[in-house]
Amino acid sequence: MMKIAIAGKGGVGKTLMASGLAWSLARSGYKTIAIDADPSPNLAISLGFDQDAADAIVPVSENERLIKLKTGTAFPGVYNLNFSVDDVVRDYAIPTPSGVHLLVMGTVKSMGSGCTCASNSVIRALLRHLVIDRDEAVVLDMEAGIEHLGRGTAEGVDMMIVVSDANKKSLTTAGTIVRMALDAGIPRVELAGNRITNITEETIIKMFAQEHNIPIVGIVPFDPAVMAGGIAGSSVMVFENTPAIRIIEEIGHRIELVKPAKGNT
Numbered sequence: 043m044m045k046i047a048i049a050g051k052g053g054v055g056k057t058l059m060a061s062g063l064a065w066s067l068a069r070s071g072y073k074t075i076a077i078d079a080d081p082s083p084n085l086a087i088s089l090g091f092d093q094d095a096a097d098a099i100v101p102v103s104e105n106e107r108l109i110k111l112k113t114g115t116a117f118p119g120v121y122n123l124n125f126s127v128d129d130v131v132r133d134y135a136i137p138t139p140s141g142v143h144l145l146v147m148g149t150v151k152s153m154g155s156g157c158t159c160a161s162n163s164v165i166r167a168l169l170r171h172l173v174i175d176r177d178e179a180v181v182l183d184m185e186a187g188i189e190h191l192g193r194g195t196a197e198g199v200d201m202m203i204v205v206s207d208a209n210k211k212s213l214t215t216a217g218t219i220v221r222m223a224l225d226a227g228i229p230r231v232e233l234a235g236n237r238i239t240n241i242t243e244e245t246i247i248k249m250f251a252q253e254h255n256i257p258i259v260g261i262v263p264f265d266p267a268v269m270a271g272g273i274a275g276s277s278v279m280v281f282e283n284t285p286a287i288r289i290i291e292e293i294g295h296r297i298e299l300v301k302p303a304k305g306n307t
């Protein structure tokens with residue numbers, strides 16, 4: 043199937059989109075892997091774990107054995123980038139109550155910051171070289187903002203969904219992400235509106251998509267149930283049949299119908 047990255051300004055609803063989409067794809071029968079690439083990860087809760095279970099997850103970047111195994115060479119500071127990453131995903135992604143498998147990346151500092159270089163290379167390689175089967179899907183919940191895009195984190199994905207609400211600042215960030223994603227050669231870059239409350243906000247989202255010449259993958263309404271669930275720390279599964287999740291499911295079904303532009307089958 044596809045590798046789908048979810049990006050956008052902080053707090054716009056990336057994790058809701060990522061968890062809702064991953065859950066929807068899993069229910070459609072895809073073996074779905076959700077990758078939490080946010081340095082302060084919280085996808086585990088959305089996918090049905092309680093806080094203790096979420097806290098017990100060891101992020102890939104803190105798994106020294108794995109990092110050494112995958113990047114170690116005889117030369118200090120020289121990393122072996124030519125490794126297979128498929129086993130990382132298949133061995134380390136953990137099943138969640140939602141049926142989605144979860145891989146938590148942990149903190150990825152920028153290249154050149156020294157000690158986190160090796161784990162960063164694992165994450166980049168993982169995204170670029172992970173080959174997924176027809177019956178598999180990968181959903182990547184990205185770090186807020188734009189800085190990470192320059193490092194090529196998302197270059198290996200087939201599609202990026204840029205999430206934005208109707209706020210000017212969210213849209214400005216979304217615009218920068220869209221440009222960077224297109225420059226990075228991501229084949230499909232589409233916009234998702236979120237937390238939309240009225241026709242004016244909907245129009246703002248539509249105009250933005252038109253200006254940037256990208257399709258709208260869906261417009262997710264403000265949803266009081268999701269809002270309350272966020273306060274309570276609920277998983278995405280409790281929102282079944284609420285307006286926001288229904289739209290996100292539709293987005294999932296729409297994505298299923300489109301073949302990836304390149305690479306993965």
Ligand SMILES: Nc1ncnc2c1ncn2[C@@H]1O[C@H](COP(=O)(O)OP(=O)(O)OP(=O)(O)O)[C@@H](O)[C@H]1O
Nearest residue numbers: 052053054055056057058186237263264265269272
């Ligand atoms: N459509 C919606 N209706 C109501 N509340 C929403 C909606 N989308 C998101 N929220 C709420 O807004 C908050 C932020 O959402 P979410 O965590 O998905 O954003 P994010 O982009 O992942 O944030 P961060 O950048 O911190 O990772 C959450 O409390 C969530 O419950």
Ligand SMILES: [Mg+2]
Nearest residue numbers: 056057080084
């Ligand atoms: Mg988030």
